[in-house]
Each structure stands twice: as structure tokens, then as C-alpha cells.
Amino acid sequence: MQFASAEAEQKYATLAAQLAEAVIAFDFDGTVSPIVEDPTQAHIHPDAADVLIELAPKVKALAVVTGRPARQVLALGGLEEVADRLAASGTELLVHGQYGNEHWTSSHRAIIGPRPPVGLATFLRELPKLLRDHGASEAYVEEKGLAVAVHTRRVSDPQATFERLLEPMRAAAEAHDLTVEPGKQVIEVRAPGMDKGLVIDRLVDTLGAKAILFAGDDLGDIEAFEALDAWAAEGLVTLKVCSLSPSDAGESALQSLADVVVDGPEGVIALFRSLAHASS
Numbered sequence: 001m002q003f004a005s006a007e008a009e010q011k012y013a014t015l016a017a018q019l020a021e022a023v024i025a026f027d028f029d030g031t032v033s034p035i036v037e038d039p040t041q042a043h044i045h046p047d048a049a050d051v052l053i054e055l056a057p058k059v060k061a062l063a064v065v066t067g068r069p070a071r072q073v074l075a076l077g078g079l080e081e082v083a084d085r086l087a088a089s090g091t092e093l094l095v096h097g098q099y100g101n102e103h104w105t106s107s108h109r110a111i112i113g114p115r116p117p118v119g120l121a122t123f124l125r126e127l128p129k130l131l132r133d134h135g136a137s138e139a140y141v142e143e144k145g146l147a148v149a150v151h152t153r154r155v156s157d158p159q160a161t162f163e164r165l166l167e168p169m170r171a172a173a174e175a176h177d178l179t180v181e182p183g184k185q186v187i188e189v190r191a192p193g194m195d196k197g198l199v200i201d202r203l204v205d206t207l208g209a210k211a212i213l214f215a216g217d218d219l220g221d222i223e224a225f226e227a228l229d230a231w232a233a234e235g236l237v238t239l240k241v242c243s244l245s246p247s248d249a250g251e252s253a254l255q256s257l258a259d260v261v262v263d264g265p266e267g268v269i270a271l272f273r274s275l276a277h278a279s280s
Ligand SMILES: [Mg+2]
Pocket: 027, 028, 029, 030, 031, 216, 217, 218
């Protein structure tokens, strides 16, 4: 792991010393699971379960904060099984799916979420024409229930297609009171009013955390980083972790904002492991 500064390294040490008061929150794709061609195959890092079980009794809570539907990360993360193994530790694993619109806890095991936003059905009906008009008919449309994601990763010219689509999709989304969330070769359209930063605020408030770590890899994680900055100003111990994957080609939107940059999911797992060991 690479610390941004001596101060950042000190933040890590302080967090390790106050781990019992800390929430360990993390994104899923690109952070604990690799970015792969087929998003349905983005299984969690094979060591993640063991490391989370090891870390759990030493922290206040573990929380997945993701744009994916909670149901998908429960499956791809094997998180029901992690929850079974966690039960004895007394620590909860929380899943905040669809940018916090859905939540699940290891003690209740039910996904709680709102109804889809009103404009989404109309947006979806208009989407095929929008894609055709911008030469993006082959883009993969993923209906997520509360949102829709247009993936350009598998089209012949992923980045150019992404750039062609972003503004027209933003305009169409706004016309239906929806918002866009751009990511790595994916543009998601969803209800406004929720983001990962608000999830962080909710976690800190409801759990009474005195320290919080957040690990992420993409644009949608910036609000979470900003929330950590705001909590740091309030005196909380915070640590912003950027997961940099080989597919990022050495660049991530989060890199310059992070306290520590690690080597993809492998590096995130290693950091969690080192925290678990630092406190024992
Ligand atoms: Mg991600």
C-alpha cells in the first residue's frame, strides 16, 4: 500500500488503534471483486470471507456500499455465508445496495428498499431509441429494478460510445426527474437524492462510530470520500482507500483524493488483513 503522505500513514495507525470504534465500509466492484468483462461474474476475492471474519470481532461494523442491487452482492460476495460465520462475533455486516436505496443486515437478512422511481419506466421505454440515435444499439442494458445501467464495455469502441451517450442520457434522465451516475464504461440512471456519501453519514450516525474507513475505486465513490472529509473535520478518525486495478491503466478518479492507494481487490484485502493483525 502507498500512503499519500506521512499524515495519511498516521491516520492509518490511529484507525488501527481505534478499530473497535470504527466502521469498515467498502464498495464492491473493483474494490473487493475484480472488474471483469461480464458483471454477473464479478465474484468477491477468494480471501475476502476469511479476512472479513477475522476483522469483524475487532470493529464496530462492516458495511458494503454499492451501486449494485443488494441481491447481487449477496450472491457474488457469498455474504449470506459470511453472515452465518459472523453471527458468533456479535458484529454486523451491512449491505447498502443501489447507492443506499436498499439495505440488508446480517441480523435481519431481508432486503428493504423503496419502489422504483416514477420516471424510470418511461425512461426505459425511450432508451432503445436514444441508444440507436447515438450509435450505441449494442450497448448492454441492465435493468436493476430501482435503476438502469447502460454498459459500453463490450461494444467495439467502449470509451467513445460512453462519451457519446453521457450527455444525451443525462438530459433524458433529467427530463424524468432521474439522475445519472457515470462509472467505468457504464452510465447508470436512477432516482436522485441518494448517494454513497449519505450512506456514510447514516452509518456514522446510527452506529455512533468514532472512526470510519471507506474503500472505493470509481467516480460513484467520490461522495463517500467527501463525507469522510466532513467527518474528519468533526474530529472522527477517517481513512480513504483507493483501489487501483490493472484495468484502470494507472488512473483512478479517486487516486488524488485518497489517503492510501492499494493494488486492486488484492490490495484492499491485504489492507483489511493488516488492520486485523495490527489490533491484535
Ligand atoms: Mg466500484
